[in-house]
Amino acid sequence: MSTENAAPRFPLIPITYSPDWDYSNHVTIFSIEMTMIHNVFIRGLNSIYENAPSIPASSSDVIPFVGYALAWVSNIHDHHHGEEDIVFPFLQENFPDDMHKNIEEHKTFRGGLDALEEYLKAVQQGTKGVKWDGEKVKALIEAFGDGLVEHLHEEIPTISPERLSQVDHDGLAKMVAVHNEHIKNLPMATAHVHVFTHHDFETYPSWPPLPAPVSWFVRNVLYFRRHSFWKFAPYSRTGKPQTYVAPSQ
Numbered sequence: 001m002s003t004e005n006a007a008p009r010f011p012l013i014p015i016t017y018s019p020d021w022d023y024s025n026h027v028t029i030f031s032i033e034m035t036m037i038h039n040v041f042i043r044g045l046n047s048i049y050e051n052a053p054s055i056p057a058s059s060s061d062v063i064p065f066v067g068y069a070l071a072w073v074s075n076i077h078d079h080h081h082g083e084e085d086i087v088f089p090f091l092q093e094n095f096p097d098d099m100h101k102n103i104e105e106h107k108t109f110r111g112g113l114d115a116l117e118e119y120l121k122a123v124q125q126g127t128k129g130v131k132w133d134g135e136k137v138k139a140l141i142e143a144f145g146d147g148l149v150e151h152l153h154e155e156i157p158t159i160s161p162e163r164l165s166q167v168d169h170d171g172l173a174k175m176v177a178v179h180n181e182h183i184k185n186l187p188m189a190t191a192h193v194h195v196f197t198h199h200d201f202e203t204y205p206s207w208p209p210l211p212a213p214v215s216w217f218v219r220n221v222l223y224f225r226r227h228s229f230w231k232f233a234p235y236s237r238t239g240k241p242q243t244y245v246a247p248s249q
């Protein structure tokens with residue numbers, strides 16, 4: 001049974017879990033894995049959108065929340081860089097129009113994302129005249145959220161198993177290996193923990209397909225490096241659903 005919030009502001013990409021998902025078969029699994037990570041980002045966006053207005057400017061949670069939201073922003077940037085530098089150039093040979101469209105879509109929400117990042121950094125740095133305002137964060141997200149989430153949905157059919165079965169299989173395996181290296185080199189204390197605290201393990205238990213010691217390290221070591229961030233996430237350190245309640249003033 002899914003533990004997802006019934007009606008989040010930004011809709012998740014529907015996908016039905018199968019215990020038969022084969023993570024070594026890139027043709028069939030690539031779009032499934034992309035759906036999983038896109039849903040991680042959508043849950044993160046919903047969490048920022050829904051929690052921001054509940055945090056008063058006087059709260060000691062403002063700075064941790066800003067750090068949490070900035071981690072989401074940089075994860076989105078890193079995801080799109082990986083696609084633009086590694087994934088799409090490979091697929092462009094077979095599907096030039098669709099991949100070009102994906103890159104064009106990245107540009108459409110970039111300005112709104114930058115405005116959110118700029119505001120969050122100004123709050124974090126204590127820029128003169130800039131105060132925390134959770135409603136402003138919501139408004140900044142309204143400016144780009146639908147475009148971003150629509151893009152995250154629409155990208156999935158462009159990398160469907162039907163499509164990927166038409167590409168050079170050795171080339172696909174090489175591209176996935178390079179992309180996996182890109183993922184390994186991301187800042188683990190924010191990127192990897194963000195995935196673990198925004199993924200519905202109850203419904204999709206086999207993803208991410210990591211060796212048990214790596215998952216253990218994420219939950220028991222990396223999690224604590226930015227401990228103050230993750231209470232805002234929809235899932236706990238051990239993958240249980242959680243709800244953030246802002247402290248009363």
Ligand SMILES: [Fe+2]
Nearest residue numbers: 034038083155
């Ligand atoms: Fe993507």
